[in-house]
Amino acid sequence: MVYGATIVAVLAAVLMRWLLDPVLVDQLPLVTLYGAVAAALWWGGYRPALVAVATGYLACNYLFMEPRYRVAVNTAPHLVGLITFLFTCSIIVALGEAMRRAQRHAEEERRRVRVTLTSIGDAVITTDAEGRITLLNRVAETLTGWTNEEAAGQPLPAVFRIVEEKTMRTVEDPVSRVMASGSIVGLGNHTVLIARDGTELPIDDSAAPIRDARGQIAGVVLVFRDASESRSIETALRQQVSLFEESREAVFGWRFRGPIIFWNRGAERLYGYTKQEAIGRVPDILLATVFPQGSRSAFEADFERSGEFTGELVHTGKDGRPITVESHIQLMNEGGERPFALQTSRDVTERKQVEKALVENERRFRHMADAAPVMIWVSGTDKLCTWFNKPWLDFVGRPLEKELGNGWAENVHSDDFDRCLATYTSAFDARQPFSMEYRLRRHDGEYRWLLDNGVPLHGAAAVFTGYIGSCLDITERKEAEERLREAEERARTVVENVVDGIITIDSVGTIESFNPAAEGLFGYEAREVIGRNVRTLMPEPHRSAHDGYIANYLTTGRAKIIGSGREVEGLRKDGSAFPMDLAVSEFRLHERRYFTGIVRDITERRLLEQRLRERAEQLAVVERRKDEFLATLAHELRNPLAPIHNAVQVLMVTGLRDPELKWSREVIDRQVRHMARLLDDLLDVSRISHGKLALRKERIRLAAVIQSAIETSRPLVESQRHELVVAVPDEPILIDADPVRLAQVFSNLINNAARYTEPGGHIRLIAERQGSDVVVTVKDDGIGIPAEMMPRIFEMFCQGQERTERASGGLGVGLSLVQGLVQLHGGHVEALSGGQDMGSEFIVRLPAAVEARPPAPPSHEVSEVVPPRRLLIVDDMQDTADSLAYLMRLKGHEVRTAYDGVAAIAAAAEFRPEIVLLDIGMPKLDGYETCRQIRRQPWGKDMFLVALTGWGQDGDRRRADEAGFDRHLVKPVDPGALMTLLAALPPGPVRGRG
Numbered sequence: 001m002v003y004g005a006t007i008v009a010v011l012a013a014v015l016m017r018w019l020l021d022p023v024l025v026d027q028l029p030l031v032t033l034y035g036a037v038a039a040a041l042w043w044g045g046y047r048p049a050l051v052a053v054a055t056g057y058l059a060c061n062y063l064f065m066e067p068r069y070r071v072a073v074n075t076a077p078h079l080v081g082l083i084t085f086l087f088t089c090s091i092i093v094a095l096g097e098a099m100r101r102a103q104r105h106a107e108e109e110r111r112r113v114r115v116t117l118t119s120i121g122d123a124v125i126t127t128d129a130e131g132r133i134t135l136l137n138r139v140a141e142t143l144t145g146w147t148n149e150e151a152a153g154q155p156l157p158a159v160f161r162i163v164e165e166k167t168m169r170t171v172e173d174p175v176s177r178v179m180a181s182g183s184i185v186g187l188g189n190h191t192v193l194i195a196r197d198g199t200e201l202p203i204d205d206s207a208a209p210i211r212d213a214r215g216q217i218a219g220v221v222l223v224f225r226d227a228s229e230s231r232s233i234e235t236a237l238r239q240q241v242s243l244f245e246e247s248r249e250a251v252f253g254w255r256f257r258g259p260i261i262f263w264n265r266g267a268e269r270l271y272g273y274t275k276q277e278a279i280g281r282v283p284d285i286l287l288a289t290v291f292p293q294g295s296r297s298a299f300e301a302d303f304e305r306s307g308e309f310t311g312e313l314v315h316t317g318k319d320g321r322p323i324t325v326e327s328h329i330q331l332m333n334e335g336g337e338r339p340f341a342l343q344t345s346r347d348v349t350e351r352k353q354v355e356k357a358l359v360e361n362e363r364r365f366r367h368m369a370d371a372a373p374v375m376i377w378v379s380g381t382d383k384l385c386t387w388f389n390k391p392w393l394d395f396v397g398r399p400l401e402k403e404l405g406n407g408w409a410e411n412v413h414s415d416d417f418d419r420c421l422a423t424y425t426s427a428f429d430a431r432q433p434f435s436m437e438y439r440l441r442r443h444d445g446e447y448r449w450l451l452d453n454g455v456p457l458h459g460a461a462a463v464f465t466g467y468i469g470s471c472l473d474i475t476e477r478k479e480a481e482e483r484l485r486e487a488e489e490r491a492r493t494v495v496e497n498v499v500d501g502i503i504t505i506d507s508v509g510t511i512e513s514f515n516p517a518a519e520g521l522f523g524y525e526a527r528e529v530i531g532r533n534v535r536t537l538m539p540e541p542h543r544s545a546h547d548g549y550i551a552n553y554l555t556t557g558r559a560k561i562i563g564s565g566r567e568v569e570g571l572r573k574d575g576s577a578f579p580m581d582l583a584v585s586e587f588r589l590h591e592r593r594y595f596t597g598i599v600r601d602i603t604e605r606r607l608l609e610q611r612l613r614e615r616a617e618q619l620a621v622v623e624r625r626k627d628e629f630l631a632t633l634a635h636e637l638r639n640p641l642a643p644i645h646n647a648v649q650v651l652m653v654t655g656l657r658d659p660e661l662k663w664s665r666e667v668i669d670r671q672v673r674h675m676a677r678l679l680d681d682l683l684d685v686s687r688i689s690h691g692k693l694a695l696r697k698e699r700i701r702l703a704a705v706i707q708s709a710i711e712t713s714r715p716l717v718e719s720q721r722h723e724l725v726v727a728v729p730d731e732p733i734l735i736d737a738d739p740v741r742l743a744q745v746f747s748n749l750i751n752n753a754a755r756y757t758e759p760g761g762h763i764r765l766i767a768e769r770q771g772s773d774v775v776v777t778v779k780d781d782g783i784g785i786p787a788e789m790m791p792r793i794f795e796m797f798c799q800g801q802e803r804t805e806r807a808s809g810g811l812g813v814g815l816s817l818v819q820g821l822v823q824l825h826g827g828h829v830e831a832l833s834g835g836q837d838m839g840s841e842f843i844v845r846l847p848a849a850v851e852a853r854p855p856a857p858p859s860h861e862v863s864e865v866v867p868p869r870r871l872l873i874v875d876d877m878q879d880t881a882d883s884l885a886y887l888m889r890l891k892g893h894e895v896r897t898a899y900d901g902v903a904a905i906a907a908a909a910e911f912r913p914e915i916v917l918l919d920i921g922m923p924k925l926d927g928y929e930t931c932r933q934i935r936r937q938p939w940g941k942d943m944f945l946v947a948l949t950g951w952g953q954d955g956d957r958r959r960a961d962e963a964g965f966d967r968h969l970v971k972p973v974d975p976g977a978l979m980t981l982l983a984a985l986p987p988g989p990v991r992g993r994g
Contacts, residue, residue, distance in 0.1 A: 002044030003051060009036040010056045017064060029064035030057065030085050037089050041096035049096065053089045057082070123203075125222045126210065131156050131175040134219065143203070143226065145196030160222065165190035165202060174207035175220045182217065184208040193224070202227040249346050254283050256331060256339040257300065270325075270347055272318030283343070290314035303341075307331045312348065324352045375450070375471040377408070378457075381464060383428050392471070397443025413439035413447050424454070431456045431464060437474065449478045501599040506592065509533045509550055521580070521601055523573035534597075539571040554593075570599060579606050695738040695824055699849060702733040702767055702774060709746035710765075717754045717763065724750070727766045733774055734849040737825050745821050748814040749778040749842050756840070757782030773827075774848045779841040785833035793831045794819040822846070866983045871895045872913035874904040874930070875948070876922040880971075884917070887975060901925025905933055912939055914989065915982070917969075920949035920960070928963040935964040944985065948973060 013036035017029065024031075033056035041049035061071050065078060073082055123140035127133055133156060136148045144151070144159055151159045162171045177185045185207050193201045205224030212218040250267035254260045263278040271278075271287060278286060284296055291299040292311060303309050309329040317323050325345040332340045366389070369376045375392035379385045384405045393400060396411050412420055416438035427434030433455045439447040454469035501518030505511050511534055514526040522529075522537055529536060535543045552558065565583035572578065581600045586593060706728060717724050735742075746765070753763045757780045766777045785793060794815050815831075822829045827846035833839065871893050875881040878899055885895040896911045898904040902924050908916060916934070920927035927947060934940035946967040947960040960968045967981060 002040075002048050005043050006036075006040040006048040006052050007055065009039040010052050010059065012036065013056055014059045014063065017060060021064060026064065026066055029060045030081065033057065033060060033085070034088065034092060037092055038096060041093055042100070045100060046093050046097045049089070049093045053086070053093075057085060122223050122225045125151075125156070125160055126219055127156050127175055127222075128219045129179070129217060131173070131220070133159055140224075143193060143195065143201060143224070145199075156220075156222075159196075161194045162191050162203070162205075163194060165192045168192075174205075174222055178207045178209050178220045179217060182209060247344075249344055250325070251342070251344050252278065252283065253340060253342045256304070256341050258282070260286070261340075262342075267345075270317070270323065270345065271315065277318075287315040303329065303331060304339075312352075313345075315345075322349075323347060324349045372470075375473075377469050377471070378466060379428075379468075380466045383425070386466070395442055395448075395473075396440070411441040413441070415439075420452075427454065428467065437478075440471075448473050449475045451477075499600075503534065503537075503597045503599065505534045505595050505597070507550070507554060507594070509535065509546065511536075512594065518599065521572075521578075521599060522570060528573075537571055539569050539577045542568060543571075567602065570601075578603055695741060697736050697738055699734055699736055700739050700742075702735055702776070703728045705735075705737070705739050705742045706746055706765065706767060706776070708739070708743040709750060712743065712747040713750040713754065716751055720754050720757070720759045720761070722754055722757060722760065723762045725762070725764045727764070727768075729768060733767065733769055735774055735846055736849050737846070741821050742825065745818050745844065746776065746778070748818050749844070752814055752842075753778055753780035753782060753840070756780070769848060770845075772848055774846045776844045776846075777841060778844075779839065781839040784836050784838040785831060785840050786836055790831065790833070794829075818842075818844075866891065866893075866979055867987055868892050868894060869915055869982060869985075870911065870913045872898065872904065872907055872911055872916045872918075873948075874898045874901070874907075874916065874922070874927075875919040876900055877919075880919075884973070891979065901927065901930035904930050908934055908940060908943070909937065913943065915944045915946065915985075917946050917948045918965075920947055920951055920956070928959060931960075931963045931965055942989075946981070 010033070013032040017024075017032040020032070033052070036056055037049050037052045040052035058071060061073070061078070062069060065072070065081075073079055123143045124135070124137045125133060125140050125144075126135040133151045133154050136144065136146060136151045136159070141147055141151075146154075146159050156175050157173055163169055164171060171191055174185060191203055191205060193203045195201060203224045204227045205222060207220055207222045209217045210219040210221055247264060247266050248269075250270040251262075251264045252260055252267045253262035259280045260278050260283050263273070263275045267278065268274055273286065283289070289296070290313065292313070293299045293302060299309075308331060309327065311327065313325055313327050315323045315325055324347075326348045327343055327345045329341055329343045332342065366387075370390040372389065372391065375395055376389040377385050377392060378387040385408055386404065388400060388403045388408070393403065396403065396408075398407075398411075401407075402410075409417065409421070420436055420438040423434055423436040433453070435451065435453045437449060437451055440450050442448050450471045451474045452469055452471045454467045457465045457468055459465045498515070498517055501521045502513070502515040503511060503518050504513040511529050511532055514524070514529050516526075519525055524537075535546050538546060565581060567579060568582045569577045570580045579602050581598075581602050583598045585596050587596065588594070706726065710724070710726065714724075750763065750765065754761075757763065762781050764777075764779045766779070768775055819829055822844055825846055827844060829842060829844045832841040832843065871885075871888055873881050873885050873888070873895060874897070875884075876899055881897045881899060885897045888895045896907050896913065898907045900922050904916070904918065905925075907913075918927045918930060922930070925933075927949065931945050931947075934943060934945065944967075945965045946969060947965040948969050948971065949956065949960075950971045957968045969977070969981075
């Protein structure tokens with residue numbers, strides 16, 4: 001079509017040139033073709049134009065250029081004309097094509113704009129510069145009620161009628177405002193469009209100028225939309241903001257990567273910042289946020305990609321404290337503006353602390369459970385075990401992984417498995433505690449009985465979380481229960497066959513059981529008394545007091561019989577009473593209290609006890625008479641010894657030159673001392689057996705005590721020509737002991753060795769420290785101790801067999817006295833011997849002093865010079881009084897004598913002695929009463945009175961002290977001891993205790 005039009009245009013141009021040919025002749029042969037080229041270009045573009053150029057040139061070259069009627073371009077004029085023609089046509093084609101393309105582009109733009117405006121979601125109205133409508137898109141047609149054709153050319157206010165929503169006043173024409181300002185303008189908020197049919201519609205709108213190529217305003221475009229939904233959303237948002245404002249949770253919003261623009265009261269309370277302090281600040285900087293990703297940039301990248309975040313963040317409050325929050329952040333876009341982030345945060349700091357505490361408690365629980373002496377397990381809500389403590393794992397010898405789930409059941413005994421599983425399952429389903437016993441294989445393969453107690457676990461809000469159980473190894477208890485069952489069976493057999501009556505009553509006295517022995521004792525059959533009150537078996541007054549006693553015990557807990565035994569009376573069926581032993585014990589069974597009484601007929605025992613009491617009284621009389629006999633014997637033997645001893649002392653003072661007389665005096669002196677020592681030992685053993693011997697302990701050196709004992713025993717040892725070897729350590733050994741009594745122990749052992757060793761024998765005394773003890777050994781090579789005699793060696797009056805040619809034996813009380821004194825010192829003594837003629841060895845073991853306190857300092861030495869004293873010596877044995885008086889006169893004292901108590905008082909009144917040596921056992925007036933009467937006299941109050949007697953018991957000393965004596969000396973008096981006593985008195989007048 002286009003090319004046909006092009007050919008027509010070329011033909012028209014050729015025809016026009018042919019018509020002008022007479023005028024132009026051969027000038028301007030191509031002048032009419034330019035119009036044809038331009039027309040072809042306009043119609044079809046550059047391709048038809050090129051066709052017009054080619055065909056038109058050929059036609060005009062053929063018709064109008066010389067030589068005519070043929071095509072020739074071989075001359076210079078033809079060639080220049082062709083080039084000029086082509087150049088001109090090129091310019092025409094280029095310009096035309098450019099104009100054509102511009103036109104097509106403009107048309108396309110207009111079409112595109114129209115299509116865009118027609119299809120856009122918002123309503124669009126365009127006007128020209130005078131405000132006449134040029135276009136309404138479909139949305140605008142819908143909102144205004146006008147079609148595009150109806151509105152075209154209409155003034156804008158006729159079609160687009162808008163008023164204020166609240167006042168209904170007409171809003172200023174937006175075209176006028178745009179034309180006046182030349183810029184985009186927005187209409188007022190809450191604008192309402194009144195459609196053609198009068199419908200009111202809230203809209204959001206704006207207007208912008210349309211400029212032409214020169215920048216001049218060629219019209220106005222209005223863009224508006226239905227704001228009904230947005231107004232509803234806005235209302236809802238206002239309500240939501242109000243809710244956010246009042247929310248207890250922290251709610252705040254900010255521009256993404258920008259400042260805070262909203263901050264509610266909850267945020268103020270949580271973080272401490274007011275709204276004024278927070279708005280405009282970057283939240284991450286304000287709150288020093290610690291992000292879970294570790295950096296802000298990483299968090300923002302993840303947040304921007306996902307559009308929301310839910311999790312925990314750590315913020316810092318205004319006061320500097322860290323706050324852990326559970327946050328939800330939502331990213332929202334606002335129509336191309338910077339995205340808005342809304343964050344809701346709840347303070348979970350306390351919850352995190354609680355969770356941390358729970359974790360710590362769990363750790364502590366497991367630590368304590370592992371250290372617990374019981375086996376502990378934990379299961380979940382699926383009945384499968386989730387944890388076992390270390391004692392369990394140690395018990396089964398398996399790792400935790402093998403026990404988890406139902407693995408633990410592999411070690412349960414096959415006979416117990418079903419019962420165990422049923423108990424566990426039923427309790428679990430009912431959420432009830434349970435207790436069960438089963439056998440579990442230990443790591444060594446042995447099955448052990450366990451007591452397994454399980455209780456349900458509940459977490460927060462009483463939510464069931466599983467079970468926890470503890471297991472105890474009760475194998476020993478099970479074995480004990482089995483033994484107990486056997487014992488109960490035996491006990492039932494015993495109760496049925498025991499000779500004692502066994503009666504059980506309840507708390508009100510009703511008889512519950514009555515064994516066969518009780519039937520025999522009381523004469524009742526069990527069926528006759530069971531169910532009756534136990535008062536039936538009691539005579540008066542026990543029967544009347546019984547109910548009151550039971551009530552008092554149940555109320556106060558004060559018992560008379562319960563828990564102990566006593567003798568009471570029982571009442572038989574025949575009415576006869578009998579004595580019986582009653583022991584009552586209390587026990588509980590199923591929360592009820594019971595009492596069991598065990599009764600025994602003690603009629604025979606009462607008779608035996610009566611006989612024993614009578615026999616004891618007889619023995620006491622014999623014992624008392626024995627003590628009296630020993631005391632009297634000692635007194636009567638000491639009395640004749642006293643003058644003998646005094647006479648020997650006189651001989652020693654006066655001196656004897658005849659060797660035989662001197663020997664005789666020494667023999668008499670030794671035997672008198674020996675006799676006195678025998679009497680002392682005899683009385684000491686008696687005092688020890690009666691517990692009347694008191695020790696006077698002090699801190700002493702063992703060596704000093706041993707030396708004292710040796711000095712005492714030396715005459716006997718030397719008389720037998722024995723070799724005595726003593727080994728005592730150089731370092732001092734200290735003991736807390738009575739020095740006199742301990743020296744008596746060692747002296748008796750040395751004497752015993754000397755007495756039972758042939759003359760010329762060997763005696764060794766060895767002292768040493770062994771740990772916390774002091775050990776002293778006395779060993780000899782004498783006649784030894786026969787084996788049959790060893791068990792009785794320390795008994796009183798026990799003596800070994802001596803050689804017939806020796807007659808130096810004692811009374812047999814020495815070793816008994818040694819044992820008694822050593823035991824009083826907290827030690828013990830033992831005797832060893834290889835048998836007859838093998839010697840003997842006595843080992844004394846005593847506790848050493850606990851602390852290194854030095855021994856008591858020795859008493860000051862008494863001066864050998866005794867000032868002359870006036871002495872009154874009173875004794876009913878004239879030889880005793882005279883011999884002692886003679887000895888004292890030899891010592892330089894002034895002495896008077898008297899031979900009874902009455903004479904003593906008279907002599908004292910006349911002589912006024914400083915010191916009175918007064919015998920106790922005298923006729924007419926004994927020494928005690930004599931002392932009392934002297935003390936009653938003014939002149940006797942200050943006299944120094946000394947009891948001089950053969951009575952040496954502790955009671956005798958006490959009676960002397962009570963009578964008023966200052967000292968108590970036992971006959972025969974050692975002149976050295978008497979002189980020591982006199983020397984100890986202060987110089988000048990002597991004052992007694994009176």
